[in-house]
Amino acid sequence: MLNSALTWRSVLSLRVSSRLSAQGTRQISQVPLKNLNEDFECEGPCMRTEVPGPKSKALQKQLGEMQSVMSVNFFCDYEKSRGNYLVDVDGNRMLDVYTQIASIPIGYNHPALIKVMMNPQNMSTLVNRSALGMLPPKEFTGKLGEGLLSVAPKGLSRVQTMACGSCSNENAYKSIFIWYRTKQRGHSDPTPEESTTSVINQAPGCPDLSILSFMGGFHGRTLGCLATTHTKAIQKLDVPSFDWPIAPFPRLRYPLEQYERENAQEESRCLEEVEDLITKWALKGKPVAGIVIEPIQAEGGDNHASPEFFRKLRGITKKHGCAFLVDEVQTGGGATGKFWAHEHWGLGDPADIVSFSKKMLTGGFYYKDSFQPDKPMRIFNTWMGDHTRNVLLSEVLRVIKTENLLEEVKQSGKVMLQGLYELQEKYPHLLSKARGLGTFCAIDVKDEDTRNKLIIKARNKGVVLGGCGDRSIRFRPALVFKRHHTHLFLNIFNEALAEFK
Ligand SMILES: Cc1ncc(COP(=O)(O)O)c(C=O)c1O
Structure with missing residues (x-):
């Protein structure tokens, strides 16, 4: 070395x-x-051809007859890839240094993960994908305990697995709305009018609530998430959206240590704007039920803000009774030197929800007890994640610790x-x-x-x-x-x- x-x-x-x-x-x-x-x-x-090489190009042409290939870079040979090295079909x-859009935790074909997959005891999990919200396998609870919950962010005692990052945020938003309405009503039982109007997308069953997000933020591409994603037009064009508030994210000068004073001013400006927007949207009849933010805006250009900014933002959510959702889909899992990037902030009061995916192999979100719906099927889908990924994640976490x-x-x-x-x-x-x-x-x-x-x-x-x-x-x-x-x-x-x- x-x-x-x-x-x-x-x-x-x-x-x-x-x-x-x-x-x-x-x-x-x-x-x-x-x-x-x-x-x-x-x-x-070890480079043999330009990338994409001839084999990649031929495969791209074939695939192009079946689906759009406009975003395909090259075809990979995952069997030959090892550790930090990705091998393509042209050898x-x-x-x-990109790892499948930030989502490979311990390199390609890690021997410990291969061993897990070769273990006959894990065969039934691989072969029989289960509907985790309804018919979980007997090992499920144990694996959540030794895996996801063993690295739960401070103050969050519960976890819900999901399939991908967007799916995690989408369901986190729903949990926030359910929590907010339950708080407003003082209980969780809807009126008959709320029940009937909800089925036809009308208030009061479908209330006008909002999620505040930040310019330059990225939280996924499903409809609710997309309303809080503000990076590129191509991701949003032609898709109907919600009228939800968008706050400016600090545009800081780097290196941060050199521009502390200017950066602090910029952060104050953004925080003031957040409070203004919360007030404006309440007056509009679309109160802000939650605020979603990335610890480092990743897709939006790796924009940083100071721990103090995030602590103050947490204070604002408390003051206005909004939930605080930290999207750690890209930052979570260790790349910032702490397991969760928001651990760098020293939050006195933990986040309400923390979403994850990518390096965690499974999507999902951690949440406080108060965000657990009290009725079945409110936060639900067929797979609710993939138990094979939980099995692999336990091993990934063991490797992270032992190495x-x-x-x-x-x-x-x-x-x-x-x-x-x-x-x-x-x-x-x-x-x-x-x-x-x-x-x-x-x-x-x-x-x-x-x-x-x-x-x-x-x-x-x-x-x-x-x-x-x-x-x-x-x-x-x-x-x-x-x-x-x-x-x-x-x-x-x-x-x-x-x-x-
Ligand atoms: C911060 C953040 N949130 C959410 C998502 C959406 O995740 P997915 O692409 O798995 O739906 C991403 C994807 O890059 C992301 O970076």
């Missing part, structure tokens, strides 16, 4: 040359790429952010605003077109990256992305940048 004292720059200077061997394997001279005992993966990227092996991966994330994150600072200094005409927590990092590129070209250039050099916002690149490696992977990534990213004038 690389000596942790080495920066990626000293790695660069140690390199006699970064060269491609006869097989196309990138080698960094004089520096061992990894501790062989440490993982089961291979020695760096290209790439260091994956001390949150500490590793902090170490790799330091190297990554330092490397990004150095790169933005070296390429000021291209890069700005390096930022991040743990390995959950991002950097801005001068414009959208250059950002997109840079991502493709890096991919053809063996690093998979993803964009976010108008012109940011987000880095979303797995939790097994160690310091030596970070050095390797920074070297290749540097090479890609050097090719832009």
